[in-house]
Structure formats: C-alpha cells, structure tokens
Amino acid sequence: MSRIIISGLLLFTLGTAQAHLQPLNETEMSAAHGAGIAVALDQFRYAMAPTSYFEQTGITPAGACTAAGNNSGNVGCWRRGDLRWYGVNISGTGAGGSHWNESSCDASTAACPRGGQIAWFSPFDNPYVMRSWSPQGMAWDGSLINQDASNPDKTIYEFLAPTRQPDYTFSFWGEIEAGATRDTATQALQMGQGANNPSGGGLLKSQTLIRGNAAGSIFRLFQHTEPGNETFGMFYHSYLQGDFRFSVAQAADNATDQIGEAPTFDPDEGLFFRNVDAFLPFGQVYYQALVLGPVGNNGDFYLELTPVPDNPAVYNRFYGLDSGDVRGFETARTATRDWQQACGESDSACQNYRLSHGYVRYGDWYPAMAGWNALGTRETVNASDDGIVFQARNGSTFNAFAKRPVRIDKRGENSSMQRTQNYRCDPNSPGACFTPTEGPVSSGPGNNNLYYTTDRVSLGSARIEGLLINQFYMESCRPGVC
Amino acid sequence: MQRYGLLLLLMFPGAYGDSLAPLADNEMALIAGQAGEGVQLTLLLRNNVNAQGNPIGCNNGGLNPCRMGFEFSDREGIWLMLKDYYGELQINDLRIDSAPLPTINTPYLDPERFESVAGECLIDNCNPGGMLALRTYYPFNKAVGAYNDLNLFTNIGRVALEYDDTVNAIPGYMRDAASGSVLGFRATDSRALNAPANMRFEGVSYVFGF
Structure with a gap:
C-alpha cells in the first residue's frame, strides 16, 4: 500500500507543477544513478495519540480455562491473550517532553517517556536509504556472487539505517490482557474484558522506553540460494545501542486501571539496561536467510533462519576462523581481545567473523584477562547509571536478594x-x-x-560475545493446538 | 486500493486542463519539482469500510471478500492469507514542494553511503549537500494533544495459510479451509470501535535519489 501512495504523491506533484518547474541541467541529471532513494528527516518527531494502539488479538484457545481461582477449571488450561502497544513515539532525548497525559516532563532522563523534536534524526548526508544493490557474497553452494561490479549476478533490495545518527527516544505504553472474551471486530475495547477476573486484574499496563539509536541496522530482501528452497528471503542485522527501561508502577496522581486509558508512570521504577550495545545478525548474503514455509496442512507456518550448509567453503566463511585455527578457541580469543579494533583491510577472516558473530553487552565494564586489561568501572551494588538495574518506585525500598x-x-x-x-x-x-x-x-x-534493603540494585555488567546463530526456527501454533 | 487508483485518475484531467499529450524524454528530464509553490494533499482511502469506518461484509467469518494473499517463490500453491482485512487511511494536509538540501554538513556525514559497489562516488564528492530534494511536511495540527496528520485503521481478523485446491482448480486465496488463525492484528483507538489510530508527524522530510 505504501508503495502505491508514494507513487501517487509523485504523480500528483507532476500533474500540478506545470508552470514553475526548475529544469535539471545535464550535469545534475547525470548525477542520478538510480542507486538509491534517500529519506532525510530534520526536526523530526512522530507520535501516536496515547489512546491509539497496535493490537495483537487472541482467540479462544482449545482447552480454555473455565474458572478462576484454586480449582480444577483453572489448572492445565489456556487463556486468550491480547497485547496492545499504545502511543508509539519517536522523539528527542533533550530537555522538554511530555507524559502520556500531555503534562510536561524532562526527556533528558528516562523518567519522561516522550521528548521533543530530533535535529537530523535522519541526517541528509547519512540518511535512511532504500535501494536495489548487488553486494558481493557467497551462495549456499559456496560459489562467489557479484564479483564483477559492472556485471552483477544477483540484485537485492535493501533498507539501510544511517551508519551514525543522534540518539532518540523510542517509547510506548502497553497492555497485556488475559482471558478477554470480546469480538474485537464488533465490540468496543471496554466490552468483554478478562471475564474471569472482574476486578480488572487480568490487565497489566506497562511502559517501555529506549533511549539510543539503531544506527547501522540493515534489512534486506533477496531470493535464497539453497537449491530446492529458492524462496523469498529476508535478512536483518540489528544494531541497538543506548539505555532501555521497562516499568509497570504508575504515578499516584494519575493512575488508572481502566482499559484503554493512559496512566502516568512512576518516574523511577523499573528494570533498566544501561549502556547496551547489541548486534544480532539474522542472515548472510547469500547463504543464510529468514524464510517462510508451511507447517502441516491446516494453516500454520514457520519462520526459519536457514541452517548454514554443511560445506567447508561456506561454514569456514561463517566461522571466520583465524589462519591455522581449526577449533575456534584462538579465533574467539583474538576476536574478544580486539573487540574495539577495526579489522585489517586484508583480514577477511576478521571481517567475516564480525558479519556472522553477534554480541550483547550490558554496561560498560569489560573483564581483564590474560593479555589485556579491564575496561570501564565495576558498578556498585546500587549503581543507577550502568549495567542491569532494578529500581523501586519513587520513595520506596525493597529487599533484594542480590548477594x-x-x-x-x-x-x-x-x-x-x-x-x-x-x-x-x-x-x-x-x-x-x-x-x-x-x-x-x-x-x-x-x-x-541474606537480603539487602535498598531502593535500587545493580546486577552489574554482562557481555555475550561471539553469538553465532547457525539456525533459528519458529513455528506458529494456534492456541491450544500444539 | 481500487478506489485510490480511481482518485488519481480523476485528479489528472483536472490538473492538465483541456488535452493530454505525451511527454518526450527530454521534457521528462526537465522535471525536478517546483520552487516557491507546493502541493497540499488530503487523501482518504477506504478498504472495505463504509463512511463511518465500519466494515462492509468483512466480519462474518468464512470466505468473505475482505482478504489479501501472498504467494512466495518456491512456495507455489500456498498462500499466506490475511483474512477479514479492512481499514481506512487518512492523510490530512500533507504539503509537498521542493527545496535544496543544506550545504553545511551534519556531524554524521558518511561519504561511503553515496558510493557504488565498486567504491566510486555516485554524486559529486560523495556529498549530497545543496542537491534538490522533494520536501514534505505536515504544517497543521500541532497544538498540544493534537494527533491528526495521518490516521490509520487496520483490521486483520485472521492469518493462516491456504492451499490451492488442484482437484477443483480453486486457488488458495479463494478458499477458507483453515479453521483457525495464527494471529489477529488491529491498528485503532480505544475511544470507539473501529476508530482510526491518530498520528502526528513533526519536522521536514527530504526525499532524494542518487
């Protein structure tokens, strides 16, 4: 639908701009190669109304629960689940901002869910880009693809995030509802609420904030190269960096359990992940792809990141082993040691390693090991600014078993x-x-x-390095069927 | 979607007046957008809903006409079906004109973004500064609590695979054999049944090619 709309907009411009067109000269025309469409965004902010939402609706499962409480009708059974994401927001991380009820707050901290405008959210000289492209890669059978740039074998479609961009706030508030009975197509949200829990306790409201950016992320579409499975393939390399907050406590002066109504959330409470740096590679051009396929014959399907083929040409590229290293230990050691250094221009093993091995780093501390020193600072037991942090609501404490x-x-x-x-x-x-x-x-x-009474506890830093995804398989499963 | 196509066709005769003539290639090459004047676009697209935004014959289950199917390469005869699919899209007062990009770079400049696969600059100095771009923005509806730039109502009641009936030559997208659904999806608002989700866009978008 979006493609049709864009085409429509362009055509409409053409149709009405008859009198005052600026001609492009030959130099300008020859500068357009058709290699990409760039979208730059300045002073940008996107906001859904706090009452507007995206919803994943459930249906009554097979083997549904028939009662609440401690009885047989509430054992070994399923409940319908509905998920709603309200007020999705992309905004700035500086001063100025608002809560879900439009009252003002300071978005320079994670206490405030929505910020102001973002200067060059998509920089014009490093923009979001959509383009067809013919990057080099390896096919499922180990053959090399697109070795001659002037005569490519295979073209893909890709969406690129800027390689660098300012930090921004991405946020929403949400509802998880258990046991609803409404027909979402014919009944308003206020009808058929979690009937097994008339107090409304079948509803959990939460808030999710991300303050950071996804610079460097890539989404690609191409035809998978596995013989017999040359289907629609997707590729997603996700880079995320910044701070994350998930919270559920509401502020006393604007709390609500009414379905569809936005509360104001407590400024402090939540689970925080500070200084996150994560790279998750799903797919490799052109030997590994996310593909769809059928399960059984009654409507279910799977989403699979295809397994790496049992072919040394391919899996040696996938593993990115150092020269002479056949078991991977030395490769892992050097990759971990050199994590802050760029690969050498001719070091294809290092370059291949970093395309296929993900990482998830919480906090900035890095352990000392033989051959290199520790980096960063160990978090104190109640640190707030780094690592993984549980924080009580404003003015409260809790007993942490954080020995x-x-x-x-x-x-x-x-x-x-x-x-x-x-x-x-x-x-x-x-x-x-x-x-x-x-x-x-x-x-x-x-x-x-044995416990520690505090308003906050830090679990410290965590680092997962060398995350290699050989295969990933997810099967849709209608409720209660499997 | 068909209604939208019709809308566009109706716009063109109005814009060009008395007669239509094909543009030669060299005339096409002269078109870069317009300086000083713009287009303000308001658009309403309905997909199987009436003027009140309520579905027309879409939510009675079974094989209703409100459906969209996807068939992928090497999965011939198997259709990923979005059933009970209906909705509405409103674009309110979108302004479109042209503007040059700034000539002073941001701190985020990446010349490699504008290189070919072979590493050659696709634009002068691998820097788009000063290039003409299509500029779009929503100038209105910016008061506190106003969300009315783009409104979207979407309902996908059921999602399941359907298979071609090769015996009776019925394509999968015309069948409703799968009894269940993998998931349902809606974009709407809590204030009323079938109300669209209201969205607001601030700032300026520059679209350019290279």
Whole structure:
C-alpha cells in the first residue's frame, strides 16, 4: 500500500507543477544513478495519540480455562491473550517532553517517556536509504556472487539505517490482557474484558522506553540460494545501542486501571539496561536467510533462519576462523581481545567473523584477562547509571536478594562471604575465615542479612560475545493446538 | 486500493486542463519539482469500510471478500492469507514542494553511503549537500494533544495459510479451509470501535535519489 501512495504523491506533484518547474541541467541529471532513494528527516518527531494502539488479538484457545481461582477449571488450561502497544513515539532525548497525559516532563532522563523534536534524526548526508544493490557474497553452494561490479549476478533490495545518527527516544505504553472474551471486530475495547477476573486484574499496563539509536541496522530482501528452497528471503542485522527501561508502577496522581486509558508512570521504577550495545545478525548474503514455509496442512507456518550448509567453503566463511585455527578457541580469543579494533583491510577472516558473530553487552565494564586489561568501572551494588538495574518506585525500598559473593565456600552460607557483609577475619588471608567465630559480624556498617534493603540494585555488567546463530526456527501454533 | 487508483485518475484531467499529450524524454528530464509553490494533499482511502469506518461484509467469518494473499517463490500453491482485512487511511494536509538540501554538513556525514559497489562516488564528492530534494511536511495540527496528520485503521481478523485446491482448480486465496488463525492484528483507538489510530508527524522530510 505504501508503495502505491508514494507513487501517487509523485504523480500528483507532476500533474500540478506545470508552470514553475526548475529544469535539471545535464550535469545534475547525470548525477542520478538510480542507486538509491534517500529519506532525510530534520526536526523530526512522530507520535501516536496515547489512546491509539497496535493490537495483537487472541482467540479462544482449545482447552480454555473455565474458572478462576484454586480449582480444577483453572489448572492445565489456556487463556486468550491480547497485547496492545499504545502511543508509539519517536522523539528527542533533550530537555522538554511530555507524559502520556500531555503534562510536561524532562526527556533528558528516562523518567519522561516522550521528548521533543530530533535535529537530523535522519541526517541528509547519512540518511535512511532504500535501494536495489548487488553486494558481493557467497551462495549456499559456496560459489562467489557479484564479483564483477559492472556485471552483477544477483540484485537485492535493501533498507539501510544511517551508519551514525543522534540518539532518540523510542517509547510506548502497553497492555497485556488475559482471558478477554470480546469480538474485537464488533465490540468496543471496554466490552468483554478478562471475564474471569472482574476486578480488572487480568490487565497489566506497562511502559517501555529506549533511549539510543539503531544506527547501522540493515534489512534486506533477496531470493535464497539453497537449491530446492529458492524462496523469498529476508535478512536483518540489528544494531541497538543506548539505555532501555521497562516499568509497570504508575504515578499516584494519575493512575488508572481502566482499559484503554493512559496512566502516568512512576518516574523511577523499573528494570533498566544501561549502556547496551547489541548486534544480532539474522542472515548472510547469500547463504543464510529468514524464510517462510508451511507447517502441516491446516494453516500454520514457520519462520526459519536457514541452517548454514554443511560445506567447508561456506561454514569456514561463517566461522571466520583465524589462519591455522581449526577449533575456534584462538579465533574467539583474538576476536574478544580486539573487540574495539577495526579489522585489517586484508583480514577477511576478521571481517567475516564480525558479519556472522553477534554480541550483547550490558554496561560498560569489560573483564581483564590474560593479555589485556579491564575496561570501564565495576558498578556498585546500587549503581543507577550502568549495567542491569532494578529500581523501586519513587520513595520506596525493597529487599533484594542480590548477594554478590566475594568467596563461595562449599560448606555453605556461613562459610561463604558476601559483598554486603563485614567479617571478623581477613578475607585475603589464606586459611582465615574458616571457624564459626570468624564469620560475619552481626552489627556494624555491613549487612549480614541474606537480603539487602535498598531502593535500587545493580546486577552489574554482562557481555555475550561471539553469538553465532547457525539456525533459528519458529513455528506458529494456534492456541491450544500444539 | 481500487478506489485510490480511481482518485488519481480523476485528479489528472483536472490538473492538465483541456488535452493530454505525451511527454518526450527530454521534457521528462526537465522535471525536478517546483520552487516557491507546493502541493497540499488530503487523501482518504477506504478498504472495505463504509463512511463511518465500519466494515462492509468483512466480519462474518468464512470466505468473505475482505482478504489479501501472498504467494512466495518456491512456495507455489500456498498462500499466506490475511483474512477479514479492512481499514481506512487518512492523510490530512500533507504539503509537498521542493527545496535544496543544506550545504553545511551534519556531524554524521558518511561519504561511503553515496558510493557504488565498486567504491566510486555516485554524486559529486560523495556529498549530497545543496542537491534538490522533494520536501514534505505536515504544517497543521500541532497544538498540544493534537494527533491528526495521518490516521490509520487496520483490521486483520485472521492469518493462516491456504492451499490451492488442484482437484477443483480453486486457488488458495479463494478458499477458507483453515479453521483457525495464527494471529489477529488491529491498528485503532480505544475511544470507539473501529476508530482510526491518530498520528502526528513533526519536522521536514527530504526525499532524494542518487
């Protein structure tokens, strides 16, 4: 539909712009190669009304629950689930912004869900691009494709995000509803709400904020090259960087459990992922693709990231092994060690490795290992600005079972040492801290309880490196059928 | 979708007046958009809904005409069907004209974005600064709480695969054999049944080719 609309707009411009057209000269005309359509966006902001939503609707499952509470009608059964994403927003990360009820807030922090305009969200000199293209790659059978740029074998269609762009806020609030009975096509949202829970408890409202950007992400469409499976193939390399917040607590002065009504969310509460840097590669040109296919014969289908073929030409490219490394350990070591360095121009193994191996990094701390030093700073137990953080609502505390052992003793809790404890012994002295009298002190600045009362707890940094997706298979499954 | 095509055809005679004549290639090459004047576009597209936005014969289940099917290469005879598919699209007061891109680069400049596969610049100096672009923006509806630039109502009641009936020569998109549905999707608003989702766009879009 969007393609038709764009065509329509262009045609309409042509039709009415008869009198005052500016001619392009020959130089300008020859500058257009048809290699891409660029879309630049300045002072950009996109906002859905806080009551408007995208919805994934459920249907009554086979084996549906027949009752609520602790009885047999609520055991081993399914409930219909409906998901709604409200008020989807793309906006700035600076001062100025608004809550879902339009009251003002400061979007320079994650307390505020919607910001102002974004200067050059899509920079004109590094824009979002749609183009047909013939990049080099390897086919499923191991043959090389598009080696001659002037005489390409295969053309694909691709959508490119800018390689660099300003940070922005992407946010929405949502509802998860369990056990609804409404016919969404004929009944308003207020009808047929989670009937098994008349208090409205079948509804959970939440808020999701992302403050960062997706620069470098690529979506491609091409025909898969596997013989017998040369079907419509998709490719998505996802780059995400920034801070993420998921929260559910509502602000006391504008709370609501009414379906379809936007609350204001508490400014502090939530699960935070700070300083995230993630790359997930789904597909490789041209030997691995996301494809669709049928399951059974009653309407279900699968989405599959096709397995890497059992062909050394292909899987050696996929693995990106260092020269002479047949088992991968040395490749993994050097790739991890050199994660901040660009690959050499002629180092195809390194370049191939980084196209096929993803990573997910939470927080900026990086462990020291033989041959390189630690980077970043270890988060304190209640750090707010880095890593994975659980935060209580404004003015509240909770008891976190976030014991972070400094030493684990196989004899159990009394002999192990926790970061939140003070000790009567020197934990750095070999042989110390083994007798009951050398255990943790019961009073003092430390806390020898098994929990830690706080308004916030940081789980610290986490890093997943060398994430190789050989195959991914997801099957649609109508509720209660499988 | 058919109604939209008709709408466009009706616009052209109005814009060109008395007679239509084919444009020669060299005349086509002179067209770059318009300076100083613009087009303001308001568009309403209905897909199987009436003037109130309610579906026409689409939500009675079974084989109704409100459907869209996709058939992929190497999956011949198998149709990914969007059933009970209807909706409405409104574009309100979109302004279209032309404008040059800035001549001062942003801090995000990436010349490689404008290179060919062989690494050659596709535009002068691999820098689009100063090039003419199609400029679009929504000038109105910018008060606090106003969301009325683009309104979209979409309903996809059921999604399932349908298979060609080769015995009776019935294509899959004309069948409703799958009893279930993988998922349903709607874009709407909580204020009323079948109300469109209301959206607001701020800023300026520059579209250009290279």
